[in-house]
Amino acid sequence: MDFYQEKITTIHDFSTDDGAVVSHLIELSKTRPAALIIPMLYKEIKSPCLAKIREELNKCEFINEVVISLAADSREEYEHVVRFFRELKLDHIVVWCNGPNVTRIVEEMKEKDLDITQFKGKGKDVWIAIGVASLNSYAIALHDADIITYSRDFPAKLLYPILNPKLNFLFNKGFYARINKEKKTMHGRVFRLFVRPFMAALQRDVKYESYVLDYISAFRYTLAGEFALTSDIALHLRFPSDWGLEIGLLAEVYRNSSLKRTCQTDLGFYDHKHKDTGENITEGLCKMVNDIVLTFLRIANETTSVHISQSFIQGLYVKYIRFAQDLIRQHHADAICNNLKYDRHVEERYVEVFSKILLKTGNSYLETPLSIQMPDWKRALSAVPDLRELLRDAALQDLETVK
Known part of the structure; x- marks a missing residue:
């Protein structure tokens, strides 16, 4: 625990709140309504994490609407999720992002030269959900559906700096310790062993040219998928559609905001399901790194x-390996002093795998430096002014058919 402030305003958890934030949030949400987006795959319905999240959300009176952006392969899967969330007491809507009704709206967008059919995955689902959530909200929070250590404090901590008019923040990103306290293990491999040393290598090569990279590196957990922002700024952002979502989002926030209106919040200890490494750049952690x-x-x-x-x-490849090896030594010391299990050989193996992906993906980028960003909502609404309403109506049509 510390009270150190850096480039980005840091909201610490000093364990002195005693419920005051939640009480104030309930009042604030009456004039500044808040929505929560939960992107999820159908398979996550089987995890006990989601039941815990639903239980804790029922304590969140300060959330005016929950938007579940769902990827499901069949109507049976979709209906299963709808029934599961009927026990959620908050107003909510399940948006079947790859269902026939929403897909029809997305296909019709092509008539206005607005084609997002090439995009797939979480980024696209979040984009659709933001359209729906922004209709009736001042602020939007987002987190994943696989958080093991979830409590009502998560959305409260994310939303409070945005909803409180005395603070005037537009964007708030969560950070946390990826530690499993029961198993005494350290996680967050892609961030610890790839993103941090890769950013250091990249900054070394571009030197003082990129203020955007400096901004991104100022966040304590660059890959955190938990954040909150005003609905207005959400409509101005171009979202990457793949695992570059969190990093690409920060670059977009930098373009559309300022340091003074950005903060990061300590969410405490955090654990969620862990991905396999994967056999190639289409799977697991390898896909993330790519x-x-x-x-x-x-x-x-x-x-x-x-x-x-x-x-x-x-040059990036060589520097990345050196910086990653230095970090492994530091993490090893941290683990020993906290009585955590830590296998340096396994950590080194991850660096070897990630470095090969860096070299392969970097060289492929030279051949095809394509953009993977979706259009911002302002452009979409310029082309189809009632697009948000159309998507919400499509989701409501799906819901009407579920008994």
Whole structure:
């Protein structure tokens, strides 16, 4: 625990609140309504995490609406999720993002030269949910559906700096310790062993040119999927559709806001389900690293004058390995002093796997430096002014058929 402030305003958890924040949030939400988005895959319905989240959300009187953006492969799966959330006392709507009604709206968007059918995954589902959630909310919070250590404090801590008019923040990102206290293990491998050392390597090569990279690196947990923002700024952001979502989102917030209106909040200890490494760049952690590399290279290309060449990629590769090895030594010391289990050999193996992906993905980027961002909602509404209402109506049509 500390009270250190850096480039981004940090909201610490000093354990002195005694429920005052939640009480104040209930009052604030009467004039500044808040929505919560939970993107999820159908398979997450089988996890006890989701039942815990539903139970804790029933204590969150300060949330005016919950939008569940669902990817399900059949109507049976969709209806199962709808019935599951009937025990949620808050106003809520399940948006079947790949269901026939929403898909029809998305297909019709192409008539206005607005094609998002090429995008798949969490980014697209979040984009759709933001459209629905922003209709009646001042602020929107978002978190995943697989959080093991969830409590009502999560959405409360995310929303309070946005809803409190005395603070005037537009964007708040969560950070936390990825520690399993029961098993005494340290997690967050992609962040600890790839993102941190890769950012250090990238910043070393672009030197002082990229204020965006400096901004991104100022956040304590770059890959945290928990954040809150005003509905207005949400409509101005271009969301990446893949695992580069969290990093690409920060670059977009930087373009549309300022340091003074950005903060990060301590969410305490955090644990969720853990992904497998994967056999190639289409699976698991390997897929995450691939998408993250592409996002960072796009940002560097857009915001600096650095020439991304084969020699540049090779330089990143060498520096990344060195910085990652230094971090492993530091994490090892931290683990020993906290009586955590820590296998340096396994950590080194992850670095070897991630470094190969960096080299392969970087070289493929040289051949095809394509953008993977979705259009912002302001552009979408310019093309289809009632698009948000159409998507909400499509979701409501789906709900009407569930007994």
